[in-house]
Amino acid sequence: MSASNTTTITSIGAPNRRNTELALLVFAVAIPVFAYANVGLAKNGSVPAGLLGYGVGLGLLATVTHLLVRKFAPYADPLMLPIATLLNGLGLVLIWRLDQEPSLGSAMAPKQLMWSTFGVVLFVLVLVLVKDHRILQRYTYISMVLALVLLVLPVFFPPVYGARIWISLPGIGSLQPGEFAKIIITVFFAGYLMVKRDALALASRRVMGLYLPRGRDLGPILVIWAVSLLILVFETDLGTSLLFFGLFVIMLYVATERTSWIVFGLLLSSAGAVAVASSEPHVKIRVQDWLHPLALQNGAVTETAQARYAFGSGGLFGSGLGQGYSRLIHGIAPKSDYILATVGEELGLAGLMAVLLLYGLLIERGIRTALAARDPFGKLLAIGLSGGFALQVFVVAGGVTGLIPLTGMTMPFMAQGGSSVIANWALVAILLRISDTARRPAPSPAPSPDAEATQVVRNQ
Amino acid sequence: MSELTLTVMRLGFLAVLWLFVIVAVQVIRSDLFGTRVTQRSGRRGETAARPPQQRQQAAAQDRRGQQPAQNGRQRRGAPTKLVVAEGSLAGTTVALQGQTITLGRAHDSTIVLDDDYASSRHARIYPDRDGQWIVEDLGSTNGTYLDRNRLTTPTPVPLGAPIRIGKTVIELRK
Secondary structure (H helix, E strand, O other): HHHHOOOOEEEEEEOHHHHHHHHHHHHHHHHHHOOOOOOHHHHHHOOOHHHHHHHHHHHHHHHHHHHHHHHOOOOOOOHHHHHHHHHHHHHHHHHHHHHHOOOHHHOHHHHHHHHHHHHHHHHHHHHHHHOHHHHHHHHHHHHHHHHHHHHHHHHOOOEOOOOOOOOEEEEOOEEEEEHHHHHHHHHHHHHHHHHHHHHHHHHHEEEOOOOEEEHHHHHHHHHHHHHHHHHHHHHHHHHHHHHHHHHHHHHHHHHHHHHHHHHHHHHHHHHHHHHOOOOOOHHHHHHHHHOOOOEEEEEEEEEEHHHHHHHHHHHHOOOOOOOOHHHHHHOOOOOOHHHHHHHHHHHHOOOOOOOOHHHHHHHHHHHHHHHHOHHHHHHHHHHHHHHHHHHHHHHHHHHHOOOOOOOOOOOOOOOHHHHHHHHHHHHHHHHHHHHHHHHOOOOOOOOOOHHHHHHHHHOO | HHHHHHHHHHHHHHHHHHHHHOOOOOOOOOOOOOOEEEEHHHHHHHHHOHHHHHHHHHHHHHHHHHHHOOOHHHOOOOOOEEEEEEEOOOOEEEEEOOEEEEOOOOOOOOOOOOOOOOOOOEEEEOOOOOOOEEEOOOOOOOOEOOOOOOOOOOOOOOOOOOEOOOOOEEEEEE
């Protein structure tokens, strides 16, 4: 008998991991509190006065979310909530740290804490109201319309820093509807592709090793491409259009298993990017900054170069929290777009890698959820949400580190910005809901009625 | 604040951050679920070499370790494992712990049969209320045979009786 055949197979159900989640959450609250104390000691030589309040506030948010997850999604993934809490807490500390620099404008941390609370409220609402993610499937086409409306809305508002991605509501402040549209359009893609994937995968001709889909199946992808290009032209926002098109290509690939979609997607998006980069002045400037970061603008180097100086001065282990010079990044957004530069300077390469790994782990749990999900809609939705999240992290981190031209997107959870925090908490809630359904142990089979009947016959 | 304190805090913070990442990865490692396959070629030779009395003791210990909760209502002489006797999976065993065992080509079956004569959900083996194991054909195309008879109704499985599905033969053993 060969050795490979002497195996024992036991089936293991996914255990309820809520206690692991609780332990990790305590850890995830303690780390930002430590960071907060560290910043205070480094900047003012004393533990900051708000330490207790901040710690209790973050701990309270974590406790409420944990208890509700225990109640409403008992089998959900144990890692997503702690990682999201840690990233959000670290972001709050970094924003508070940047608030200590008077040259960077007014204090943003209290506002950000308020937005985070709203985000957690939305997280709880999604978890409580969406009892089963398949409910979302009913709203496939409504979500398409809603997402398009949200995407088009900012065109009617004046541009901020050259990009039209904000809408300003009197009394509330400005919102980035694109962040919410990201989630809603994923629902549409998941619902649409679940129905159409067979037509897209099977009805195709083979040309030069690639599967060419039929014209009518190619239609939707061309429409989405055109819409994302239009966003790029009218809202001059490279990031959002990249995100939407990339999201669609990822989901098409997952739904159909055809590599040709990736080839098409890359060709179309690079064609679109080149066309827009050579015509649109706002995007053109960004590309020029990326290609020539050391070129002088108003007597100083570009922001891209300043961010790289920050990374360089941080070195391997960083300058220590509160001891960097990120106030010298005098650009438009040291607290939002460039927050990673502060991480890189004050925590060094080691800290930046840890933070990027945390994002990676969150994305991995999302993809793992997609693998474990039993229904195709849940699979596509989970892969779309985590894929979109991954694209956003890539676009921002790539932009700040100089891999790709900088775009106007925010680092999920960390960067200052209300819409981003709120939308990403909702995204984590949907992922938790799907993972709860996916990891729930299957109910034991009911005794079949036939068996009862035959027993009766046999007994007589 | 002295320079030393700040340096310690800086490195300490990085250490704590990485510790979180490592703990998270450990949680992922322990979070595996699905089907566990244990290689037992070494242990098998070991058990065979032992004198018979000792072997029985070891088996009894194994059984106790596997199912502490069910020891009370476990009958004497009840099967403890399902063994694939013939076919491509020959030698595979599944511990019987009161769970339903599904057989078929579907990849979520407990025993995934790679056999052209098997249906995707071919048969299942489950305990009834008395702890008697029952085999039931789930409407398969080519049928499930207990000894030589094709199953039409759920049937109790005696110890050691061959259940044949395509080229695969499985038995319940102590």
